Amino acid sequence: xxxxxxxxxxxADVAICRLCRLFRTRTNAVPGEGSSLVKAVLIGExxxxxxxxxxxxxxxxxxxxxxYVLRETGINRSQIFITNLVKCRPPGNRIPTVDEVTTCRMYxxxxxxxxxxxxxxxxxxxxxxxxxxxxGFSSDRGRILKKNGQTYLITFHPAAAIYNKSLIESxxxxxxxxxxxxxx
Ligand code: URA
Numbered sequence: 001x002x003x004x005x006x007x008x009x010x011x012a013d014v015a016i017c018r019l020c021r022l023f024r025t026r027t028n029a030v031p032g033e034g035s036s037l038v039k040a041v042l043i044g045e046x047x048x049x050x051x052x053x054x055x056x057x058x059x060x061x062x063x064x065x066x067x068y069v070l071r072e073t074g075i076n077r078s079q080i081f082i083t084n085l086v087k088c089r090p091p092g093n094r095i096p097t098v099d100e101v102t103t104c105r106m107y108x109x110x111x112x113x114x115x116x117x118x119x120x121x122x123x124x125x126x127x128x129x130x131x132x133x134x135x136g137f138s139s140d141r142g143r144i145l146k147k148n149g150q151t152y153l154i155t156f157h158p159a160a161a162i163y164n165k166s167l168i169e170s171x172x173x174x175x176x177x178x179x180x181x182x183x184x
Pocket of ligand 1: 047
């Protein structure tokens with residue numbers, strides 16, 4: 001447990017991290033981003049090409065969809081904190097390995113310890129299996145559930161809506177549910 005931590009310190013540590021192999025191929029590490037006074041955290045999978053170039057989460061195609069869904073549901077980026085399971089881009093945008101996710105978990109835990117979110121939105125199957133486990137993503141999607149004292153919203157990864165636009169409506173309804181139940 002690190003006392004006197006801050007989002008800036010976490011971001012500074014992420015920027016120089018060499019704990020797993022992903023540091024060798026990254027351009028920039030991508031720390032979580034957002035205000036320190038949020039009720040909700042959204043967790044994606046891993047930075048993609050645009051995020052790697054800019055050092056910021058969800059600024060590429062998936063980010064545009066996320067921004068659209070947030071706007072449509074009346075949520076401002078300043079009301080949420082956006083982060084990823086791993087902070088460096090896996091080569092070719094492959095799914096991060098369990099090893100990489102486990103190594104990077106320390107930074108997520110520091111972000112959570114600092115923010116104490118009321119709700120964590122798990123974007124997609126990789127975030128779901130990391131926090132909830134099992135293969136119940138499809139049946140749990142759209143639900144708000146509790147595990148080990150933490151509340152989670154299970155929803156699609158915005159990237160899934162790039163090729164399947166019908167998922168945007170599901171994302172909107174899931175985010176509306178989160179927003180109304182947690183007073184975002
Ligand atoms: N996909 C993610 O999971 N995270 C990002 O930051 C961008 C795309």
